Amino acid sequence: MITQKWLIPATEGLGFKLDKDQVVRITDVEGEQVADFIAYRADESGERLDPSVTIDALRSLNIKPGDTIYSQTYKPLLTVVSDTVGKHDLINSSCRSEMYEALYNKQNHASCYHNLNTALAAFGIAAPDQHYALNLFMNTVISPTGSTSVERPLSKPGDYIEFRAEEDLIVAISACPCSESACNGYSCGPIEIEII
Numbered sequence: 001m002i003t004q005k006w007l008i009p010a011t012e013g014l015g016f017k018l019d020k021d022q023v024v025r026i027t028d029v030e031g032e033q034v035a036d037f038i039a040y041r042a043d044e045s046g047e048r049l050d051p052s053v054t055i056d057a058l059r060s061l062n063i064k065p066g067d068t069i070y071s072q073t074y075k076p077l078l079t080v081v082s083d084t085v086g087k088h089d090l091i092n093s094s095c096r097s098e099m100y101e102a103l104y105n106k107q108n109h110a111s112c113y114h115n116l117n118t119a120l121a122a123f124g125i126a127a128p129d130q131h132y133a134l135n136l137f138m139n140t141v142i143s144p145t146g147s148t149s150v151e152r153p154l155s156k157p158g159d160y161i162e163f164r165a166e167e168d169l170i171v172a173i174s175a176c177p178c179s180e181s182a183c184n185g186y187s188c189g190p191i192e193i194e195i196i
């Protein structure tokens with residue numbers, strides 16, 4: 001049963017409450033669209049989702065159904081319920097306007113950093129100095145030498161990933177506004193959110 005549903009327009013963001021044991025489904029509506037996903041505990045402890053800790057605890061650079069997503073103090077915050085894509089990024093920080101200036105010579109570009117800050121502000125959560133998100137559907141390829149390249153996402157229209165909350169959470173998601181690279185297949189699309 002779907003209890004809440006939103007469509008995040010291309011290049012925008014959304015924040016919402018996700019109660020313990022609720023499941024959120026994040027759908028790539030048109031395909032090849034990255035969604036930056038962050039979560040904070042709703043108890044104002046400052047505890048938040050941490051991709052680096054999750055990599056350490058899982059001993060994996062990727063996530064799959066059954067995996068736990070951890071906070072910076074190694075507490076379970078979410079569990080992956082299902083995933084129709086199987087390729088996500090846990091290593092790249094969220095895009096921000098300074099990145100577009102430094103790497104693409106573009107000024108005042110929309111960014112996941114700004115989208116996530118705006119979404120969190122509605123819940124009274126102060127902006128951190130950077131966001132380290134689960135970059136859902138992002139296809140970062142790591143070579144044996146350690147060099148990385150961001151390729152087109154493997155997600156097709158309607159592909160999704162689902163997480164169950166293990167604590168009461170505030171979640172924020174950004175439909176990544178980068179159209180300059182293969183990250184979002186060179187054009188930005190919407191992301192659908194359902195709480196089920």
Ligand SMILES: [Zn+2]
Pocket residue numbers: 036094095111112113175176177178
């Ligand atoms: Zn982004």
